Amino acid sequence: MALWITVGQMLSLSLWALLRLRLGGREMVRQVYETGNRSILFVGITMAFIGMIGVYELASTMEAVLPEYSTLGAATLQGLTREMGPIMAGLLLATRVGTGMAAEIGSMQVSDQIDAMKLCSVDPVELLVLPRLFASSIASLGLAALGTTIAFFSGMAVAWFGFSILPDTFMSLRFVVTGDLIMGISKALVFGFTVPLVSCACGFQASGGSEGVGKATTRAVVLSSFLVIVEDALITYIGEVLQ
Amino acid sequence: MSEPTPVARLIGVDKSFGSHTVLAAVTLELPAGRCTFVAGPSGTGKSVLVRHLVGLLRPDAGEVWYRDLRVDQLDEQALLVLRRKCVYVFQHPTLFDSMSVAENVALVVKYHKGVKARVAESLARAQLERMGLSRLADARPPELPSGEQKLVSLARALALEPETLILDEPTTGLDPYAAFEIDAHVRQLKEQGVTLLVISHDLQSIRRLADEVVFLFDRQVRYQGGMQGFFEANDPVLDQFVHARVHGAI
Numbered sequence: 066m067a068l069w070i071t072v073g074q075m076l077s078l079s080l081w082a083l084l085r086l087r088l089g090g091r092e093m094v095r096q097v098y099e100t101g102n103r104s105i106l107f108v109g110i111t112m113a114f115i116g117m118i119g120v121y122e123l124a125s126t127m128e129a130v131l132p133e134y135s136t137l138g139a140a141t142l143q144g145l146t147r148e149m150g151p152i153m154a155g156l157l158l159a160t161r162v163g164t165g166m167a168a169e170i171g172s173m174q175v176s177d178q179i180d181a182m183k184l185c186s187v188d189p190v191e192l193l194v195l196p197r198l199f200a201s202s203i204a205s206l207g208l209a210a211l212g213t214t215i216a217f218f219s220g221m222a223v224a225w226f227g228f229s230i231l232p233d234t235f236m237s238l239r240f241v242v243t244g245d246l247i248m249g250i251s252k253a254l255v256f257g258f259t260v261p262l263v264s265c266a267c268g269f270q271a272s273g274g275s276e277g278v279g280k281a282t283t284r285a286v287v288l289s290s291f292l293v294i295v296e297d298a299l300i301t302y303i304g305e306v307l308q
Numbered sequence: 309m310s311e312p313t314p315v316a317r318l319i320g321v322d323k324s325f326g327s328h329t330v331l332a333a334v335t336l337e338l339p340a341g342r343c344t345f346v347a348g349p350s351g352t353g354k355s356v357l358v359r360h361l362v363g364l365l366r367p368d369a370g371e372v373w374y375r376d377l378r379v380d381q382l383d384e385q386a387l388l389v390l391r392r393k394c395v396y397v398f399q400h401p402t403l404f405d406s407m408s409v410a411e412n413v414a415l416v417v418k419y420h421k422g423v424k425a426r427v428a429e430s431l432a433r434a435q436l437e438r439m440g441l442s443r444l445a446d447a448r449p450p451e452l453p454s455g456e457q458k459l460v461s462l463a464r465a466l467a468l469e470p471e472t473l474i475l476d477e478p479t480t481g482l483d484p485y486a487a488f489e490i491d492a493h494v495r496q497l498k499e500q501g502v503t504l505l506v507i508s509h510d511l512q513s514i515r516r517l518a519d520e521v522v523f524l525f526d527r528q529v530r531y532q533g534g535m536q537g538f539f540e541a542n543d544p545v546l547d548q549f550v551h552a553r554v555h556g557a558i
Contacts, residue, residue: 173404180364181402183384184391185416185464192415 068284071266078190079198079262093196100162100197101204108157108208109215115153116216117223119144124228134228138235141220142213146241146249148297150213154205155256155293159286162204163264166197167285170268171278179269189269197261205257209249248304255300256293263289315340315472315503316361316394321370323356330356332527333370338472343494343504345514347538348524349549354507355399357524358474361505362396363387374472392420395470399477399507401457403449403464410436410445413464420468435467436460439493455486462493472503479510491516511550514538523549525557 120141127134170193173179182189224230264285271281314337323331330353338344338361346354359365360372363379372379374390382390403412413432418425436445441456441463449457458478465473475494479487491513498504498517508514514521514535521538523531525545531538539550548556 176400176402177398178402178404181398183387184362184364184396185468186388186392186419187415188419 068266068270068288071269072262075190075194075262075266079195082191082195083199090196092192093200096196096200097203100158100201101207104157104161104204104208105211107161108154108212111157112150112153112212112216113219115149116141116145116219119149119216120220120223121227124224124230128228134224134230135234136237136240137224137230138217138221139237139240141235142217142238143240143245145213145216147245147301149216151205151209151249151252151256152293152297154209154212154253155260155297156290158201158205158208158257158260159264159289159293162201163260163285163289164282166261166264167268167271167282168278170265171271171281174269174271175274175277194261194265197265198258201261202254202257205260206250206253209253213249244304244308248300251304252297252300255296259292259296260289263292313340314338315375316505317371317373318357318360318367319371319373321357321360321367321372323353323360323365323367329527331367334524334527334529336522336529336532338503338505339520340503341501342519343498343506343517344520344522345518345535346505346507346522346524347509347514347549348530350509352524353527354524355476358396358476358505358507361474362391362394364396392468393470394472394474395465395468396474397461397465397476397478399480401449401454401461403457403460405448405450408446408448409441409452409460412449412460413467416464417467432467435463439463439466453486455482455489458482458486458490459493462490466497470502472505473497474505474507476507477509478506479508479513487513 120137123141124134124137127137170179179189182192221232221235224235225232267281267285267288271277316338318334318336321331321334322329334357346358348354356365360367361374361379363382366380370380374394377386377390379387379390403409404415407415410429410432413435414425414428417423417431417435418428421428421431423431433442433445436442439459439462441459444452444456444460449460452460462475462478478490478494482490487510494504494506494517506513506517518535518538520533521531521535522529523538523546531541531543531546538546541547545557547553
């Protein structure tokens with residue numbers, strides 16, 4: 066319960082800061098680099114494999130059912146834009162970035178650094194959380210776009226070499242509509258906001274030395290991954306209703 | 309000579325963590341402009357006691373006052389104002405590892421005085437220079453020995469220009485020279501009229517600096533009075549503590 070109160074407090078403070086355009090300036094830029102640039106290799110390699118596996122499975126099924134591949138590329142791109150790109154970026158952020166945030170803030174919490182900030186008139190949410198929230202949202206959007214592109218091209222390579230589907234045939238945008246793009250962007254932004262929000266809250270709740278930091282880190286990755294999945298379902302449902 | 313007015317008061321404070329009672333009906337006064345030491349065996353709640361004064365902990369029962377402010381009833385916003393006057397320095401140097409020493413001090417100055425980052429940095433460097441710590445300005449806290457980290461923590465606290473300074477075991481774990489250096493700064497503050505509350509086991513520091521001593525034992529204040537009386541008290545518990553005797557109630 067205390068965790069969700071912390072999440073609620075941080076959320077209201079963040080929205081208030083957003084309204085006043087207090088985004089953390091230089092620290093936010095640093096966090097975009099830490100969160101985004103440093104995740105590129107991890108996200109890129111993971112998404113390349115996901116693209117290859119996804120296209121291989123989809124093409125195998127099409128081979129058995131339709132024997133026709135003209136829609137393979139378009140269906141792959143639509144799925145990546147709406148679902149796999151943002152959700153994988155969200156989950157990978159939770160794994161790589163959320164754990165780091167929970168551990169860093171948790172360590173500061175158990176070593177009294179957070180209390181020291183309060184005692185020095187420094188608001189720890191404004192200093193530590195806000196730049197991470199906005200940086201992570203930007204990074205998540207970039208990683209989702211990059212991941213989608215890499216997965217699409219790696220899938221195209223599998224389609225070409227494994228199923229003799231020419232790149233001209235595979236590279237089709239005909240299923241992707243504006244609604245898919247809006248859904249993908251919305252998901253990436255929401256996931257990018259959720260992961261640091263929950264992870265930082267877990268860090269703030271840490272207590273009891275290094276064991277407490279470990280527990281906070283585990284809790285952060287479990288909760289933020291779970292929330293990414295739940296939010297994905299909700300946004301998909303809302304998107305379908307609106308369309 | 310008239311008694312100095314108390315700057316802070318705890319009245320009948322109880323504090324428990326789960327089933328473990330740390331403080332039971334503790335009452336004490338902190339005289340203004342004096343140096344008061346809080347002593348007692350480890351685990352008797354010295355840090356818990358003083359954390360009530362800056363609102364880091366709230367009592368289960370009782371009242372905490374700082375001048376005319378009821379500290380235990382203040383919200384976080386009001387506590388910020390209090391914490392600019394009454395500054396607490398933790399036992400462990402709580403410096404921010406990702407920042408340089410100057411940035412650590414500047415951060416506090418920036419928020420406290422509402423000045424721009426560049427002005428805050430120059431004020432921070434001036435504060436470090438006053439304390440003879442200029443050479444450390446660009447170092448990162450993890451690169452420094454614990455004595456220097458504690459001095460930087462003190463510099464950061466003093467950048468707030470507090471009227472009351474609470475030091476939690478400032479000399480614990482330091483070599484005699486570093487401890488002496490900290491004591492020298494405390495003496496200087498005392499001469500400037502800053503109200504000081506120091507948690508310490510260091511009997512030499514108590515002898516050198518204390519005007520008053522509060523001794524905590526078994527969840528209560530066992531002794532509060534002058535430094536001379538503390539060392540000469542006819543109390544077996546104090547006697548055991550002061551003479552570091554192995555056998556006894558502690």
